[in-house]
Structures are given as structure tokens and as C-alpha cells.
Amino acid sequence: MISASFLTLLHIVKEFFQIGLFSFGGGYATLPFLFNLTQTYNWYNTNELAQMIAVATITPGPVGINVATYAGIKAGGLLTALIATFSEVLPAIIIGIFVSKLLKKFSDNFYVKSAIWVLKPTSCALLTYVGIKLFITNIANLHNTIGYILFGTLLTISLLKNKDPLWYILISGLAGIFAYKLGIINFS
């Protein structure tokens, strides 16, 4: 892999800073931007982008960070990946610290209080919307009885007990491997 030229690095900083600044609504909101990059640069093609997204969802951490790292590696290597990731996070650091300072200073301010008051139910609605979408893609389209049983069981447990998120991830991951071993699910 050839090391990225200085110009490429500048483009990487510019593009990923923009992605960090203009994408609203989480990692998946960055995807249209990443798609546009395939039209302008030859860092990666659309097939590689699809692969990146698949990898990002099954690796730890925010999907947006995974994709920025992978795009950086494709575009030039480890240093480029580090710069791409940092550029994507930088706007959030600047804005987050600025907002934190405002919150600290104006937490009793009428406008701040009113904004938070209305943001919470709106944010809950947005989360519900994401939940519905995810339910349709991950559960309703499963077409697998064992999958439905696993979902029902885990849901019941989550309603009755407070378990660590890690517990659900481990149990369901193991259940998936068992289901594969027993031939209940297959990938062909």
C-alpha cells in the first residue's frame, strides 16, 4: 500500500470533518456522505463501502468510527485512518465542549430548560422510530422460529429483570452459534 500524499490527507481531513459536522442522527446518517466520496475520490468503491458497513455493524464501537477508520485504511493506511477518525470526531468535541459550557452556565435559563423539556419527548420519539425500523429489519424479516423464540425470551427477561447489556450480547451471540451448529440457520 502506498502512503497517502499530503494532498490526500488534506482531502481526508476536509471530507471527514464535514461528515462529523453535518451528519445528524447517528452513524447511519454518515452513509450518504460516504457514498458521495466514492464519486469524487478513488479511496474505495461502492462494493468496498458495502463491505465496510457490514464490518462496522459487527465490530465494537460506534459504526461511524468503524467506517471512518476503514475508509482511512483503504485510502492510505494506519496514519490516514487515525487522521480520518480524528477529523470525524473533532466537530463533536468542539461542539460538545461548547454546549457543556453553555449548559453549566445557563442550566437555569428559561430557554435552555424549555428546549430540554421539548427535546426529551422528541428524542424518545426518534428512538422509537429507530426501534420500529430495527424491529422490522432484524426481527420481522427473520423468518425463523428459533429467532422469534429467542427474541420473545430475551424480551420477557428484559421486562422482568435488569441485566447488563453484555449479558444479552453474549447469550444471543452464543445462541446464534448453537443455532448454526444445529443447522437451524445456515448461510449459503
Place this chain on the structure above:
Amino acid sequence: MDKKISLLKIFLAFLYSGLILLGGGYVILPILQTEIVKKRGWLTSEELTDYYAISQSLPGLIAINISILTGYKLRGVKGALSAVTGVTFFAFWAIVALSSVITQFTSNNYVKSAFWGIEIAVVILIISAIREMWQKSIVDIKTLVIYTIALIIMLLTNISPAIIILCSIFLGIGYKLIERMRGQI
């Protein structure tokens, strides 16, 4: 806060949260609820849901935004940087480590089958996050109306969440101003 929380502790808490964050940033809420509120008692549940709502209305990744807000609350700018470094650490190094074998990794049947299960768990975690947010945000008829209208708009139209959030902030402040003028507060 009587005693300062060390930056290393903040980094480690977010490092772990980043490690078990699978299937999208929305799942960060139940994770931080467990790690930051229940296990460590660094924030109240109320503060965390406030930060979550604010994080959704800021540009960028939700998991990153909420880590910065939480880190700042705990230890200022240094705390924010520790938290964001922690939560991104595994996201970055996992990809670097896997980058040369990515095709083999994603086509491995054990990886696929484990993730088949994890995708189910992600939905459960989102449902927990919705319940958590619901308890903290839907407190009366007014907030229920806001929730219902926002959800219906999202389900029926293609309007970007950013626009919906922006409009809701303006309408909410407008409503509170009218309420104040009428002397109801």
C-alpha cells in the same frame, strides 16, 4: 462533587462501554445506564437521559456526543477527551486489526451466526432504551402529545430528524413563552 473522579477511571469506563457497543450508537443509552449510572453512580438517570436527548440534537455520532457531555460533566475538557478516547478506542483498533482479513472475517459462518443472534439482542437493548427514555420524558399529557406528533411525522414523512428536532425546539420554546406570558408558570 466532593472527590474528583480520575481521568483513567473515566477512560476505562468508556473503553468498556465502547467495547460492548455493537449494532449502532443508539444502544449506548442502556450501556451507560448500567456502567455510569448504576455501577459507578457518576450521573443520575435523569442527567443521562437529558444528555442523550441533547446528543441526538447535535451533529455527529450519538455515542460520541453523549460521551463528551458525560466526560465534561465529570472532569471538564480533560474528562471529555478521556471519555471520547475510551469510547472510540476499540472501534478504531478492531478495524485496524481486521482490515487485512476483512473478507474472511465477514464471510466466516461463526461470525455470521453470532451476529445473527446479536442483531436480536440489539432490538432488545433499543426497547430498554425506549422504556428508559419514556419514563424520564413522557411525564404528562403535553409531553405525550409532543411524542406522538413527532413519531407520526417520522413514520409518515421523509423529513430529516435534524429538521424535526429543530422545529420541535422552536415550537417548544414558543409554547413555553406563551405559557409564561399567560402567567401559568
